[in-house]
Amino acid sequence: MDQTELTRAGRHGAVDLPNLDALWMPFTANRDFKAAPRMLVSAQGMHYRSHDGREILDGVAGLWCVNAGHGREEIVEAIARQAREMDYAPPFQMGHPVQFEAADLLAKIAPGDLTKIFFTNSGSESVDTALKIALAYHRARGEGTRTMFIGRERGYHGVGFGGISVGGMVANRKVFRGGMLPNVDHLPHTYSAEHQAFSRGQPEWGAHLADDLERLVQLHDASNIAAVIVEPMAGSTGVLVPPKGYLDKLRAICSKYGILLIFDEVISGYGRLGTPFAAQRFKVTPDIMTTAKAVNNAAVPLGAVFVREGIYDAVVNGAPSGAVEFFHGYTYSGHPLAMAAAVAAQNIYARDGLLTRVAREGLDAYWEEAMHGLRDAPHVKDIRNLGLVAGIELHSRPEAAGKRAFETFLKCYELGVLVRYTGDTIALSPPLIIKRGQIDQIADTLRRALSSVQ
Numbered sequence: 001m002d003q004t005e006l007t008r009a010g011r012h013g014a015v016d017l018p019n020l021d022a023l024w025m026p027f028t029a030n031r032d033f034k035a036a037p038r039m040l041v042s043a044q045g046m047h048y049r050s051h052d053g054r055e056i057l058d059g060v061a062g063l064w065c066v067n068a069g070h071g072r073e074e075i076v077e078a079i080a081r082q083a084r085e086m087d088y089a090p091p092f093q094m095g096h097p098v099q100f101e102a103a104d105l106l107a108k109i110a111p112g113d114l115t116k117i118f119f120t121n122s123g124s125e126s127v128d129t130a131l132k133i134a135l136a137y138h139r140a141r142g143e144g145t146r147t148m149f150i151g152r153e154r155g156y157h158g159v160g161f162g163g164i165s166v167g168g169m170v171a172n173r174k175v176f177r178g179g180m181l182p183n184v185d186h187l188p189h190t191y192s193a194e195h196q197a198f199s200r201g202q203p204e205w206g207a208h209l210a211d212d213l214e215r216l217v218q219l220h221d222a223s224n225i226a227a228v229i230v231e232p233m234a235g236s237t238g239v240l241v242p243p244k245g246y247l248d249k250l251r252a253i254c255s256k257y258g259i260l261l262i263f264d265e266v267i268s269g270y271g272r273l274g275t276p277f278a279a280q281r282f283k284v285t286p287d288i289m290t291t292a293k294a295v296n297n298a299a300v301p302l303g304a305v306f307v308r309e310g311i312y313d314a315v316v317n318g319a320p321s322g323a324v325e326f327f328h329g330y331t332y333s334g335h336p337l338a339m340a341a342a343v344a345a346q347n348i349y350a351r352d353g354l355l356t357r358v359a360r361e362g363l364d365a366y367w368e369e370a371m372h373g374l375r376d377a378p379h380v381k382d383i384r385n386l387g388l389v390a391g392i393e394l395h396s397r398p399e400a401a402g403k404r405a406f407e408t409f410l411k412c413y414e415l416g417v418l419v420r421y422t423g424d425t426i427a428l429s430p431p432l433i434i435k436r437g438q439i440d441q442i443a444d445t446l447r448r449a450l451s452s453v454q
């Protein structure tokens, strides 16, 4: 059965499964999946439809990315129109209008003067690109000794060698140790169950953890450090909300020593926290910002790196005229289909006020109440929330970390809600078009699921 048939059939009910053997699935327990497949065959608005004909409420916006909900007609149309008009154009030494239009729209919602946009195809590529921009910037200014990066424990910055090096996800680092970048150090993560458990929104405790950057600067010397990279809110390692004042401190220390501050907003960007970007929510402006996912509602792979004007100017004006100033780019940078989807998605976000809806309509307060209402559900160890994100951490079973969360995820799917899990934390981040009743449905389903797992 080809994809069209799967999709068509999915609209009407159950479909037969294709042969599962050939595909090596990413970040998946392949054997478990193939023994009991969970196949999504179509999607509309807040819902997926499964291969067995069930409607599944999307509690995670696909993978933190379908912020405007599924199947938006304007995006579908824009992609189809673009494919007909021009399928592909080379991005090196050539341009096409839609990529300039897309960059212009993004520059308009950027924090501060991060108004220069570099297109990639994913969050991982955005991170690699940001790290390279940092190196190129310092070199262009005659500070080529600044080659070191500071990441953070429990950070996730995708799967490229740059990203796993600055990231602090242990499972990701364990196997690939041999390929790690040299010259990387890490800040401590910002989570403490003792001081922060069941905080609503930003924890009061923990701003002082940013002071560790001072220690690393004393250890390595500022003249060697290119950039600090953090997720303003760590998503993939279990929703770790920054303590009040923490990001301000990081900003101040970076500015003091001429170190670039990179915010990885692949998850926190495009309205997830009630402002276009976390930078605006926390009122802390980085020097470079990496994004992807919801930039075009995830309709075609796309990433976008936002860069301060001064950094662009230093790199571009620092090169001889006629020379390629930044030796970097992808065959699919600014791909016409991805750009068409970006323009359409950004227009929807602007027209429907989606990038601020979560705060404007008090959805975040409703969400917080619903999530923290699960405090007395079985197995719950901690609940963390911010904007339209929540992490519900469960007590781990002895000798079986992650198993209880996996079973909860399976149970929720069976009960008609798609959630995510990382370690023993259930992570939630629904599309920003969610209705209050659907928030209740997510909470009720989780309570039922938690009551049924051992």
Ligand SMILES: Cc1ncc(COP(=O)(O)O)c(C=O)c1O
Binding pocket: 121, 122, 123, 124, 125, 127, 156, 157, 158, 159, 231, 235, 236, 264, 265, 266, 267, 292, 293
């Ligand atoms: C903060 C952050 N950075 C980077 C990435 C990697 O993005 P991608 O999977 O598109 O490469 C992710 C993915 O979830 C992420 O959460």
